[in-house]
Amino acid sequence: MRKTVQELKVISSQRLNDDHQLLQLEASKPLETINPGQFANLLVDNSPSVFLRRPFSIYSVDYSLNTISVYIKVIGEGTRKLAKTEVGTFLNVMYPLGNSFTIPEGKERVLLVGGGSGVASLMGLAQVLKMKSNDVSILIGARSSADLVELEQFSKYCSVYTTTEDGTAGVKGYVTDHPLFGEELNGFTRIYSCGPEPMMRAVALKAHLKSIFCEVSLENTMACGFGVCLCCITETTQGHKCVCTDGPVFNINQLRWLI
């Protein structure tokens, strides 16, 4: 699990919806081991306006093909340029970065809760949890049905549930309005979440009230991605910690969230 910087070739680029692009990247040599929850830091084009790298969760890994994929949500100029990267060109990628989700030995009832591009970091987790014989469900929250993508991929590894704010798919409302979050939390023994912070805080509160193990993956603005700039800090019970190296995954009991 050595950090490395490599030129990876874009071998496919798939438009998932209006603002999401899935890039598949191929290494010319065996990949470093990547654990669920880790991320990659992509160099855009080093232009004056997009000066720093952009961090992305690693969505999937295929060691036999030496490929990884990243799920890019177009937010600003950097992500817009990355989403338009042409097949056949190379991207400079620093990986694998950060810690990873804690994987139980098995036989647990696990709920994954994803929102927006945050679902990307949950795919690798779903695969590993399934492999270890856990009973896995994923609840994906979105604004509208058009924002729900890759559900079929997730259904290979877990039961898939959805909520949309406009009610165009699944249960209308936020993720915590879903019956899965009803009394006794349906017997779930672990919750993992990645998505917008208000969503993760709401999920963390539910988990906290039932004393259920819960890990969340944070996304803070960072300059380096490997623990030297100290810009991406979050408040924890042990003081400021870097999201890029001490995280991105934190147990909710480590965070100073008012829950």
Place this chain on the structure above:
Amino acid sequence: MADLSIRIHNLELKNPVLTASGTFGYGLEFDDFFDVSQLGGIVVKGTTIHPRQGNAYPRMAETASGMLNSVGLQNRGAKYFATDIYPKLTKYNTNILVNVSGSTIEEYIACAEIINELDHIAGIELNISCPNVKEGGMAFGTSCASIDAVVSAVREVYHKTMVVKLSPNVTNIGELARAAECSGADSISLINTLLGMAINAETRKPVLATITGGLSGPAIKPIALRMVWEVAKAVKVPLIGMGGIMNSTDAIEFFLAGASAIEVGTANYIDPLSSLKIIEGIDAYLNRHNFNNLKDIVGSLHL
């Protein structure tokens, strides 16, 4: 292969490339990427006598050809450095300097005294130029009298190479450099970050929690070059130049302006191998221009 070695006071650098404080951690963070002993030196993270939590999040804003930061000298204190970090650094075969900061002169002295006891630390870089702390930091570096007070005081307790790092947030950098030299600086490094600000028009709020922060990256290189040029004319001690150095051409420009060595900063974030590539590029430049020795180009700007 040209001779890239250079002397900064008592420091024998195998090459003129150091890494700037706050952009290279303790060097250990780069072990996965390359053997940092290949560098001329490492300036480790700003250290204070007491642990500091630093400023609130957000601490960083990307700007045109650069970035603002307001980390605020987050570190675990000089004693923690001496007991927990320093033993891990003795494996490196390069010059390690500790960037020393404080809120009062007494704090600078106490910190420098602890660092003075560490055999494998070749020198200190006295940070009188951090723009992101409420007390001390840059405040010490903006008048000749306060520079004299802090540099002279630390000089009395620190006996190895003392580099003084100057702030660019001043009107006459040459005068301040002279004050540092007269007070006992063995070398002067410049520039620290420029005080700046970023605003989010949509939210109508400042981007940084501290409102203002320090600007670094290629955006500041022209200012850094001008200041190195001015300081080179004002003092006799060797200079270590920095400010937006991304590649070896940038580095060469600093040597021509009068720097004997350079520090690579923000570039480390984007490409952790940049300092290594800069060493190779300097060698290639010297060969291409038929110089056998780096010293031949220091301060050799054609006017």
